[in-house]
Structure formats: structure tokens, C-alpha cells
Amino acid sequence: MKSYMLGLGIISVVLVCAACGEAGSSEENNASANEVVEVDSEFTNEKVEIPANPKRIIADEYLASVIALGSMPIGAKELSLKNPYLTEYTDQIESIGMDGNESYEKILSLQPDLIITGTSDQAVYDELAKIAPTVAIPFGTLKNTEEEITGIAQLLGKEEQGEKWLENYQTRIEAARQKAQDAVGEDASFSILEATGKSIYVYGDNFGRGGQAVYQALDFQPDEEVADIIMEEQWKELSFEVLDEYAADYIVLTSNDKTIDDLKSDPIWSGLDAVKNDRVYVWQEERSWYYDPFAIVEQTEELADWLAETN
Template sequence: MFSLRYFSRRGLTLITTMLIMALMISACGTTETGNGNNNTETVQTATADPAQAVETNSVEESKVKTVSTINGDIEIPVHPQRIVAEEYLGSLIALDVIPVGAPGLTIKNYYFKESLEGLEDIGDYGNPSVEKIVALNPDLIITGNGDKSYEQLSKIAPTIVIPYGDLKNAHEELTYFGELFGKEEEAKTWLEEYDKRIATAKAKVDAAIPAEATFSIMEDGGKSIWVYGDNFGRGGQAVYQALGRKPPSGVAAEILEKQWAELTAEMVSKYAGDYIIMTSNSRTMDDYKADPIWGSIPAVNKGQMYVWPEERSWYYDPLAVLAQTEELAEWLSKKDR
């Protein structure tokens, strides 16, 4: 029989030998595996092309979705990066969606022109330069004048046509574009603040001006006079929508349906309300008071006419309407008008 002591020594020696061999095999294996891992990382690093990384990141940006338009269903990028906005620029800015190009007239918008430095001018409003738009390489075009240019524009990039007047107020515009760009919460937040400020402005006017007082929105073009409704700029959205005021009853239905009318000098008194919001680039309140025709109109004679230039009255986007409403409310609420 083997002694217990002898067995322990032999067992210990055997176990030690086996452990040493296992460690050697493990070390060899680790070296090979380690080299394999290092080689893989090197290959990955060596073949990691920045262009491929950009391509991978752009996969999300290149996703498309289908939207319904007056020209049928079209595919647009889920996250457009280079938008040309011939129209609705103010709504885009409210949602922090800054395009790469827009007409010069909208770029000069009195209410947000400082936010648009560097934006490319694509030409005349309603008649943009196709060449300038092509040069901007847009991935989405937004316009309100599709009847004139849709065929050309849609060949450049997916083009959404929203005819002028289809979106009738700030809520409709912000809600539409919030859904279009996946910014529903931003639109909701903006509109909540808008509603608060409009309510404050309206309360000031209601406290100072009788509810039955009528308002007219006019523009003096020198040789022609125009009167406007509630969705044609010149302060109509601010007065008729935001402040809830009405045109003279005898012409209200016509004006709110047609949205505009050209007047002769003899027609002015019929369309003149108790208050007149007048757009003129050349005449002042004193000029109107001194004019034989205008001076005989009660609103002018009483000083209940507000004269502002086209650069402030022409715009009708949500940002402009909010600012115009507060501006007019400040004037209307003054006791020393």
C-alpha cells in the first residue's frame, strides 16, 4: 500500500504539473485571441471611412413619409435639412425650422428679419428664380403659389403647395406645420403663449372701445384705395380675428367673403368704419385730415385712424399677427387718441 504521505506528495506534484500546463495553454490561447481582437479593431479602424459614418448618420435623415397635398400624395423627408420656403416663413421660424432660401420680400419681414441673416434670396415673391432654387439643392420646397410653378419646382425637390388662404389663422398654420415637421409639442406650446398674449391685448381694447364699434382695413396706393377682409394682411388678421372686431355691417359679408375690394374715392365713406387701420407709405394722419374727401370721414376727423407703412402691415404670419395685435391694442387703449 502506498502511504498517505507518499500519495499526497505524488498528487501535489501531479496537480502542480497540470496547473502549469494549463496556464501555458491558456497564455498561448490568450495571445492568439488577443492578437485576433487587436487585428479586428485595427481593421475596423482602418476601414472606418468618415464618409461611411456620415452616410450612416444620414440614414435617419433620409427617411421619408407620405403627406397629402392638393397635388396628391407625395413623399417628403421626415427630417428635411434644406428647405426652400416661398411662403409660410413665419410659421417655420416659430417652430425653429430655418430654411435655406426664401423670397427677398419675406426675408425682409419687419417682425423677424434679424433672425434670417445668411438666408438666400430666391427672387420675387410669387415668381421665384428656378436657377437660384436649384443652386440651393433643397430637399423640400414649400409654396403657396403652386398653380404657377409647381411643375418646375417639383422636378427640383418634393414640393408642398398650400394655397394662399387655406390656412386661415395662426392656430391652423402652426398646427399644420407642427404635424408636418414632427413638432406638435412645440406648436402647442407656442400657441398657448400666443393665446395668452392675444387675450391680454383684446382685454385692453375691450375695456377702451365699445363692442359695437366697427373697423375697416384699408390701403392707400395713391391712385387706388383697397379695403381688406380678415385673411389678407394689412392688419386684418389682428383686428378681425385676434381682437374680434367687425367691419361695417353693410359691407361685412362682401369683405369677409371676397377678402378685398378696390374703391373709388366716392365709395370710401360706405366702407369706412368707426376706426380705420390704413396702410400708406407716403401719407400721414395730418395729410388725411387735410384732404377734403378723407377729412370728412368721421374716423379721420376724430383721429380714429391708424396709419402704418406696408413693411409693418403687409405680413400675416403668426409672428406678425401677434406683434400687430399688440401694437394696435396699445394704440386703441390710449385714452388721449
């Protein structure tokens, strides 16, 4: 993937002064408006300058991480603005359109000084770069919350804020993990499934639906027989004939139209041990699809509470 490579150990930035001249003590303590950061770019095969202290950020991706670091973007995608885990932050952020159909005109009108995008499409990047300095971090480049917060903090020059946010995050995650493992034991296996219409999907640890919370934060695992397939492919459509092979001791199920009672009355679902023993957590896609840092910590605590109550 062509990108500005960001993350743990893979960001390369150099502070440079864009204008020469004498600076007073106040300017020495605070980055001036002319100070920029040089970022390695595989798109252009050269250093690209971005503001050291951007004030008008378009978060085409990574909205939650930018907010976590104390910055408030001026624009973001519609789907990100609908994130239920960010409702207290997004009232003043303007929509730049739906995912895959963002409005360049809208982005231009907002006069950004930095655009952070998740695209790996050269044509999309080129259009964004015409508007403002643009950093592309393609989907999957940052593998977990720690890498995402650290990478975005390095980009924005907010490493201290990033470290503090992660300290609080780890405290909450460790408490939730202990609660969950005390409830079910370390050897319990978990499946991350989604039922939409007549289709069933299984997910790994970096594709939403609770995978990050279950497999990364709570440190549970799928059944050994299918673990490699799930983690390598990250998502896979299943036939009903093989559902029992992927159904573990506990199931975290995304569905907008199924309840536990529906599963128990279904001839296929009702045969699964997790369904028989009430070890299924059903939530709607608006709660499970998101896997930003805010979503993951709240999902982790939500699932830990369910496991404690269930057992």
C-alpha cells in the same frame, strides 16, 4: 386648388421606412435618415414621400411658421426676407428671388431636401418637384395663425413645438384683446383701408393690412351694412363716392405718403367721423402687408396699445 392639403384635420401623413434592416435603440428613439413621410398629393393623385426630418428647407412660402417651429430654412423669397417682424432670424437665409420670379437655379444650388411653396400653378409645382420633394399649400388654404402653425407643424413632425408656440401666442393675443376692448368697447366698428396714389382699397380678415389683427385677433367687426361684402371678397377697390359707406368708427389705414394732418386737410377724408375724432391709425405698407404668425401678434399688440392711448 390642387395642393397637398394641409391644416386642421386635413393633413394625411404616414411614417414609413425607406430601407429594411435591424435598428438599434438609438435609431428607434430618433428618426433615421431613411425615414420619410407620405403625403397625399392632388397634383399627382398618389402618395408622395418627403423627409420625416428635413434639414435643408426652402420656404418659398410660410417662412415665419417654419421659423416658429424651430427650423431655420436655407432659402426664402426676397419679400419674406424683408419682413420687419423676422429681422432677427433671416441673416443666414439666402434669397431665391422675388415673388413670382424665383430662381430655380438658385433653389437647385442650395440642395434642399424639402420645398414648401404657396403655388397653385401646376407648371411651377412641376419645376420645383424636379429639384426636391415639394409640398404646395396654396394661398388661402390655411385661414388663420392656428391653422397655419398646426398645419406646418404636422408637416414637419413638430406638433409639440407648434402647441407650445400657440400657447404663448394665445396668451399675448388675449391680453391685447382685453386691452383693446376695454378701451373702445365691443360694439365699435373697424375699417381696414389702404390709400395708394389715387386709389383706395378695403380689406377683410385674411388679406393683410392689419385685417388678421383687427378682425381675427382683436375680434372687432366692420359695419354690418358692408361686413358680408368685405369678408366675402376680402379686398375691394373703392371710389371716393362710397368711402363713407365703408369707413367705420375706427380706421386702420395703410399709406406710405399720407399722415393724419393730410387726411384732415382733404375735403373727402376730413368728412369721416374717424378722421374728425382722431380714430385713425396710419402705418406704412412694410408694417401692414405681412400677415404671418409673427407679424400678427406684434400688429395686434401695436394696435391695442394705440387704442388704449387714444381712449
